[in-house]
Amino acid sequence: xxxxxxxxxxxxxxxxxxxxxxxxxxxxxxxxxxxxxxxxxxxxxxxxxxxxxxxxxxxxxxxxxxxxxxxxxxxxxxxxxxxxxxxxxxxxxxxxxxxxxxxxxxxxxxxxxxxxxxxxxxxxxxxxxxxxxxxxxxxxxxxxxxxxxxxxxxxxxxxxxxxxxxxxxxxxxxxxxxxxxxxxxxxxxxxxxxxxxxxxxxxxxxxxxxxxxxxxxxxxxxxxxxxxxxxxxxxxxxxxxxxxxxxxxxxxxxxxxxxxxxxxxxxxxxxxxxxxxxxxxxxxxxxxxxxxxxxxxxxxxxxxxxxxxxxxxxxxxxxxxxxxxxxxxxxxxxxxxxx
Ligand code: KG4
Ligand code: ZN
Numbered sequence: 001x002x003x004x005x006x007x008x009x010x011x012x013x014x015x016x017x018x019x020x021x022x023x024x025x026x027x028x029x030x031x032x033x034x035x036x037x038x039x040x041x042x043x044x045x046x047x048x049x050x051x052x053x054x055x056x057x058x059x060x061x062x063x064x065x066x067x068x069x070x071x072x073x074x075x076x077x078x079x080x081x082x083x084x085x086x087x088x089x090x091x092x093x094x095x096x097x098x099x100x101x102x103x104x105x106x107x108x109x110x111x112x113x114x115x116x117x118x119x120x121x122x123x124x125x126x127x128x129x130x131x132x133x134x135x136x137x138x139x140x141x142x143x144x145x146x147x148x149x150x151x152x153x154x155x156x157x158x159x160x161x162x163x164x165x166x167x168x169x170x171x172x173x174x175x176x177x178x179x180x181x182x183x184x185x186x187x188x189x190x191x192x193x194x195x196x197x198x199x200x201x202x203x204x205x206x207x208x209x210x211x212x213x214x215x216x217x218x219x220x221x222x223x224x225x226x227x228x229x230x231x232x233x234x235x236x237x238x239x240x241x242x243x244x245x246x247x248x249x250x251x252x253x254x255x256x257x258x259x260x261x262x263x264x265x266x267x268x269x270x271x272x273x274x275x276x277x278x279x280x281x282x283x284x285x286x287x288x289x290x291x292x293x294x295x296x297x298x299x300x301x302x303x304x305x306x307x308x309x310x311x312x313x314x315x316x317x318x319x320x321x322x323x324x325x326x327x328x329x330x331x332x333x334x335x336x337x338x339x
Contacts, residue, residue, distance in 0.1 A: 002022065002024070003022055003023060003024060003082060003318075003322065004022070004080060004081060004082025004083070005020045005021060005022045005031075005033055005074065005076060005080060005081060005082060006020070006021050006022075006023065006081070006082060006083045006084070006085055006314050006317055006318040006321060007019075007020055007067065007070075007081050007083070007084045007085070007103070007106070007314065008020075008021060008085045008086075008117075008310040008311060008312075008313035008314025008315070008317055008318075009063065009067075009084070009085065009086040009087065009099045009102065009103045009310060009313060010086075010087050010099065010119075010122070010308055010309060010310045010312070010313045011059040011063065011086070011087060011091075011095050011096060011098050011099030012087045012089070012090070012091025012092065012095055012096055012099070012119045012308065013050060013055065013091055013092060013095060013145070013146075013308060014039065014040040014041065014043075014044055014050045014055050014095075014308075015037060015038070015039050015040065015307070015308040015309070016037070016038040016039075016040070016058070016059050016062040016063055016066055017035070017036070017037045017038075017066075017308055017309040017310030017311070017313070018035065018036045018037075018063070018066040018067050018069075018070045018310040019032065019034065019035035019036070019070060019309070019310035019311040019313070019314040020032075020033040020034045020035070020070050020071070020074045020076060020081075020314065021033065021311065021314035021315055021318050023314075023315065023318035023319065023322060025322075031318075032129060032311055032314075033073075033074035033076070034069075034070040034071070034073035034074040035070065035309065035310055035311045035314075036066045036069045036070045036073070036310070037066075037304070037309055037310065038058075038062045038066055040054075040055060040058050041185075041186060043055075043058055044185065045184060045185050047185075048179065048185050049175075049185055050092070052092045052093075052094055052095065053094065055092055055094070055095045056092070056094035056095050056097070056098055059095055059098040059099065060098050063098060063099065063102050064102070067106075070310075078106065078109075078110055079110065081106075081110055081112055082112055082321075083107065083112045083113045083114065083115070083317070083318070083321045083326070084103045084104075084106050084107040084110075084112065084113075084114040084115075084317075085103070085114070085115050085116075085117050085313050085314055085316065085317020085318065085320075085321070086099040086100050086102070086103030086104075086114070086115075086116060086117065086313065086317075087099055087100075087116070087117055087118075087119045087122065087313050088100060088116025088117060088118070088332065088333050088334055088337075089116070089118065089119065089333050089334030089335055089336070089337040090118075090119060090120070090146065090334060090335055090336050090337045091119055091146075091333075091335060092335065093333060093335040096333035096334075096335065097331065097333055100116060100331050100332070100333050101331050104329060104331050108329060113321055113326035114326060114327065115317050115320050115321055115325060115326045115327055116327060116332065116333070116334075117313050117316045117317045117320070118316070118337060118339060119308075119313075120142055120144075120147055120149065120275075120339045121159075121316045121339060122312035122313045122315070122316045123142055123144060123274045123275045123312060124140050124142055124151065124153065124159075124272070124274055124339075125156065125312060125315050125316050125319070126274050126301035126305045126306070126309075126311070126312040126315070127272050127273075127274060127299040127300060127301050128315060129301060129302075129305055129311055129312070129315055130299070130300075130301060130302060132299075133299070134270050134272050134297075134299040135270070136153050136154060136155050136156065136158075137152065137153060137154050137155075137266070137268055137270075138153050138268055138270035138271065138272050138299070139151070139152055139153070139162070139259070139262045139263055139266055139268050139270070139271050139272070140152075140153055140271075140272040140273075140274060141255060141258075141259055141262075141271065141272070141273045141274070141275075141278075141287075142274055142275045143169070143170040143171060143255065143273070143274075143275045143276070143277035143278060143283075144169060144170075144171050144275035144276045144277065145169060145171035145172055145175065145188075145276055146169055146171070146172070147164075147165070147169050147275065148164070148165040148169045148170045148171075148217045148219070149161060149163065149164055149165075149339065150162040150163035150164075150215050150258060150259070150262045151339065152262075152266050152268070153272070156319055157320075157323075159339055161338075161339065162215045162262050162265070162266070163214070163215025163216045163217060163258060163262065164216055164217070165216065165217040165218065165219065166216055166217065166218045167218050167219060167220040168218075168219040168220045168223065169219070170217070170219060170251060170255065170277045171188055171275070171276045171277045172219070173219035173220070173222060173223055173251060174187060174188035174191050174192070174251070174277065175187040175188050176223050177191060177222070177223050177226050177247055178190055178191040178244075180223070180226065180227050180230065181226070181230050181240050181243065181244070182240075188276065188277065188280075189279070191244050191247070191248070192244075192248060192280050192281065192282070194240060194241050194244040195241065195244040195245040195247070195248040195282070196245075196281075197238075197241035197244075197245075198241040198242045198243070198244050198245025198246070199238075199241075199242050199245070200245065202239075202242040202245075202246065203229055203242055203243050203245075203246035203247075204246055204250075205222055205225045205226065205229075205246055205247060205249075205250040206221070206222070206225065206250065207250055207253050207254045207257060208221055208222060208250075208254060209254075210253075210254055210257045210258070215258050215261060215262055215265075217254065217255075217258065219251065219254075222247065222250055222251070226243060226247050229243055230243060248280070248282055249282070251283075252280070252282050252283045252286050253286075255283065255287075256286055256287060256290055259271055259287065259290075260290065260294065263294075263296055268296075269295065269296045269297060270296065270297050270299065271287065271291065271296050271297070271298050271299070272298075272299045272300075273287060273298065273299070273300050274300070274301055274306060275306060276306055276307045276308070277306075278300055278301065278306040279303050279306035279307055284300055
């Protein structure tokens with residue numbers, strides 16, 4: 001019999017994401033029945049960053065309408081659901097509680113199992129939603145606003161952290177650097193867009209921690225280098241673009257060097273890239289080109305599944321539920337939670 005669809009709910013930060021997925025191991029990418037996303041970007045723009053209390057309230061407003069929208073798109077009713085998966089952490093506690101309480105309540109009312117999913121496991125598994133998904137073992141580069149991790153994936157659920165950031169995450173570095181050059185929130189995509197107008201070789205920033213062994217990252221020094229360069233410049237539009245380009249090159253180069261190292265250390269030939277920064281064009285192009293040259297294969301989620309979404313949570317939850325994992329009725333979230 002075909003498995004019943006799983007509802008996935010993502011509310012860890014400033015995106016309300018919902019998806020319905022009928023997961024079948026043989027055809028992992030083909031079971032996505034519907035997905036819907038509401039982004040709170042406009043709500044937080046005036047504040048230059050995410051305001052946690054406003055985020056929670058907006059999730060309350062948008063979550064159930066999105067669930068209804070997804071059910072309608074998939075031509076399903078709540079009674080068709082076989083389970084509910086929601087992000088249980090890490091993230092903003094109030095925002096997480098909205099998804100957790102809603103998901104648990106729905107599951108309880110429907111008499112189906114529910115499971116709290118690790119947000120980064122969602123990101124990590126997102127490439128499995130595509131055609132030609134990666135088979136473990138593989139190395140995953142997880143680069144989002146809150147995390148920069150290199151992970152060795154031996155199997156779904158078996159993760160070994162190879163490297164972590166000592167300070168800012170890659171996405172955070174993009175956002176903070178954009179902000180200090182006066183770009184509006186959310187800075188990462190804006191900085192990346194500006195970088196395409198930058199001229200090569202006008203500025204050059206360091207590739208932090210690549211001159212010593214190890215797979216950890218540190219991006220906060222790069223931000224300081226940009227600040228100094230920006231303050232000492234003519235602050236023209238062209239200069240801002242030139243700096244953006246050099247900054248992006250430095251980050252992408254650093255990530256590439258560490259990915260190559262991780263692949264060499266693990267003897268793996270498959271590299272998964274996921275998380276919001278995985279939407280970065282230069283990163284995607286440079287890693288794919290390096291793979292073609294060195295003989296490793298790269299796997300990316302489609303752009304909209306790099307950043308936060310419900311589909312990746314439905315997938316991670318569906319896999320775990322299919323293995324019989326689920327939790328009792330208590331509503332628990334984990335604002336800080338290691339993968
Ligand atoms: O995964 P995500 O949506 O949320 C977290 O779990 O943090 O990642 C958001 C991060 C932000 O820092 C954002 O600036 C960054 O991903 N980001 C990008 C791009 N698109 C999103 N950074 C660089 N280039 C992009 N095109
Ligand atoms: Zn995320």
